[in-house]
Structures are given as C-alpha cells and as structure tokens.
Amino acid sequence: RKEVEQDPGPFNVPEGATVAFNCTYSNSASQSFFWYRQDCRKEPKLLMSVYSSGNEDGRFTAQLNRASQYISLLIRDSKLSDSATYLCVVKPPNNNDMRFGAGTRLTVKP
C-alpha cells in the first residue's frame, strides 16, 4: 500500500464549479500535511498547509480527518487558472522528509 494515495483523476469541471479532492495516508502518527500545486512541466509549489481545525485561503479549503486518515481540498468557484495537478503531501513521524501522493489532475473548462 502506498503511504499517500490520491485519486489520479482527471477531474474535468466547468468554470464556477466546486470540486473536492481526497487523499488518504497510511501512517497514523504523521504530523504535518500539505497541498501542493504543480503546473505542467513546472515544479510543485506549496498551495497550503492543512491544520487539524481545517483552514481556508480564499476559494480553497483544506481539512484533515485524523481518525480516518484522510485530507481533503475543496476548490470553490473554479477558475481556468486552477487547472493543474494537486499533490497531497504528508510528513511521517521521525522523518526529515515528506511523502507525496501521485497527484490529482484538474482541468477547468470554459
């Protein structure tokens, strides 16, 4: 079983739609969680950290469910510019590195 699993998609949605991605992780003791965004042929960039209480940044909302070991990302009012691959990232305990999901591809269409 992979340490971090994501639905690869692709998700194809119209502009203005709300879309949600889920991610599950295997190590229940994991401590830090992030969502990264990666545009085609570019490097991943930090979108937002995920906190236990949930957090919001504009149209983006991230939530963590420790009991079920999953993380979610909700994008409201999708824009064309949201088209990208979204990577779920988890920091295991006692590690100095992080583990990446394979990514979920989103395409927002006019």
Add this chain to the structure above:
Amino acid sequence: DAGITQSPRHKVTETGTPVTLRCHQTENHRYMYWYRQDPGHGLRLIHYSYGVKDTDKGEVSDGYSVSRSKTEDFLLTLESATSSQTSVYFCAISESTAGYTFGSGTRLTVV
C-alpha cells in the same frame, strides 16, 4: 528572486556515463533533498541532507550518490547512468517542519 536553482535544466546522456546534477540555494536552509518524478509514482526521495557533510538515503537511492560540502550546494551523481534513470529530478529545500521550496527541475534523458 529564485532562492533555489538547479543545473542543468535539460541533459541527454549515454548509458554508462556518470552524470552530476547541481542544486544551489541562497536561503541558508538546513535541509536539502533530491527527488525524482515519474508518471504514476509521484515524487520519490533519492537522498537528502540535514547539514554540511550530513546526508542520508531515501527510498530510491540505488545508483545515486550525493555530496554537500557547503550549505548552499547539494550535488546528485548518477554513477553510471541507466535508461531507468530517465526522469525529472527536483531539488528541494526546507527548514524543520515547514513545507518545501522546489527548484525548477532537471529533465534527464539516458539513451
């Protein structure tokens, strides 16, 4: 304003030749990482460093070595390149539990 740069950006090399990729940072971050990214696998850790001359292996370290003689530079060497090492290589930097900042990547093709 890039605090992390990778070189070269693209490279084509022949099977069996050694290859060195360079990662340079200006942020004075303690941690530096080398990942490879392949379709369907996501980013996989090759090696990382937690200080000058302090390095450790990641999950896909076979066939790779690293060196960090200065805080700002982290080198990845493919000792004898194979076609399975054709990939996109990303360097990343971080401080403690903060998120990573990635370099722009190196596209390596081994023919």
